[in-house]
Amino acid sequence: MKLAFSTLGVPGMPMSDVAALAVATGFQGVELRAHPEEPVHPGIGAKERAEVVATFAAAGVEILTVAGYTKVAAPGDDAPVLEEIRGLLELARDLGAPFVRVFPGADAPAAEATAAEATAAETTASEGTSSEAATTEGMRGEGERPGGAAGASTTAAATTAAATTAAATTAGGPTAHTPFAGGLAATHPAPGAPADGQDAGSAPSADLPAADPQDGDARAARRLGAVAEIAADHGVRILLETHDSHRTGLDAARVVGAVGHRSVGALWDVMHTWLGGESPITSYGLLAPYLGYVQFKDIASANDTTPLALGAGALPLGECLSLLGPNDWVCWEYEKRWYPQAAELPGLLAAGREHLDRLASA
Template sequence: MKLAFSTLGVPGLPLTDVLALATAHGYHGVELRAHPEEPVHPGLDPARRADVAAGLKAAGIEVLGVAGYARVAAPGADEPVIDEVRALLDLARDLGAPFVRVLPGGGADQSPEEADATAARRLGTAAEYAADLGVRILLETHDSHRTGADAMRVLGLVGHRQVGALWDVMHTWLGGEQPVESHAALSPHLGYVQVKDIASADDTSPLPLGAGVLPLADVVEVLSRHGWDGWLCWEYEKRWYADAAPLPGLLTPGREHLTRLLNESA
């Protein structure tokens, strides 16, 4: 498996500095948070996109995914959401990223069936555009669809190879799923896996990998046992927790912890 970290852990940091961190601490790739407050987002013009792609290539660091904020199950009109997904797909194509992350974002006033159908309709439409660009859309286990079983309700309706799953291990755990259950649901559609650690279900402040309660060893074990050879991406949510320790000083211990788990499960 290859190791990456998300720029959510170093909010607003220039891309050159992000790539320097990845290189210095032994990571193979980065997940780029695609938000207007970040250096890389869908509003970049073609010249800037070319510069970003060249910088990634020169550093030898892969961009595994563009983490967008399109909420595909959210109430409202379809077209704005589909347009947002298409803009993320264009950005991913231009940067050489294989994946785009989208969120479910179902509303409290929707029935699960309505949220599922809304997400599946939008993802099915966007899938054809994704296929033309050679990029996959990944629905993250999150918010209204936090478990693998929840995500599979949508993915089963879509039934398109360009639409898959992003397994956020915190949300499936908070949803009451064991890693073996999440893997069984998501494995046919799995794009990559976001790892993290937290103190408890009541305190989701980010912690160094291995310092919290999330079953990371079980996640790595089930992935290894089934021969999965994709990305593990550390999503350290510093952006939302100002008091969390800075990520740069944790990157090497985090990589070492994941490497140890991989060796133990080999």
């Protein structure tokens, strides 16, 4: 197991401090939140990019991901979405990061979400942290709220997984590429789901409206397929996170499987699949053929998603970790930016690493 943490947990921290923190707490990598309010985002120039690379190389810390906010399933024109993805891919290439993170966001128009984020960043700069709550809501939009839109139930995942895989394989996606069978599945075959499709570690599905899956799936697959070869040329994989309108493994696998390109994969956020009612073994079974890495976190309950220290909450982290191998990346995404009242991440990192080490050796 290789460990990273997301800079979402240390908002605005200079990259030199992020690298030093990773070294001091035993984390091998970092997931860089690529937003204009952070030091690293697609708007920085060649000089700044080279400085970031040098900073992390000197510390011996890997840049795992450029974590973007593009909503690939959002209604609206394709052009601005594709432009955003291309910018993220170029940034990842320049930083030597193997992954770019994108969101589904089928229930939020792309242009509206982008405008909300830009407005929030300006508000933060002009008003400071006194308006943190309002700024946070504006920036996150529908795609960033921890509750999000509920995905399909675990029972549905168990009964339709085979049909989904077959459809994705035969469809070939918008660019008719050969389906990718790599990722974690290459070394860790997916286990079978429990007979009832659920386990004791799963939460009930959140009672929230879901976006139309067909429309969102088609938009997302079309756009991801359009940039898949660009990603391949840059040596980067685009990972669709289990989030908002597509929060379960079944949801994400429908889209990524339809694209059928090895440069388009999935990012498993274990909180969102749990909130969507999917057991870890079911989520893993669906995502394993496409999986880039896994995001861990901990929360008290489905009704309180304030970030907690790893092991202090309700998420089935041990069960998730038991499905992974020693060379797989696990990233702690501590959502401090959205919960300013939460404890500071730097003081939790070392204990969090030790907790994961204990789970891995159990």
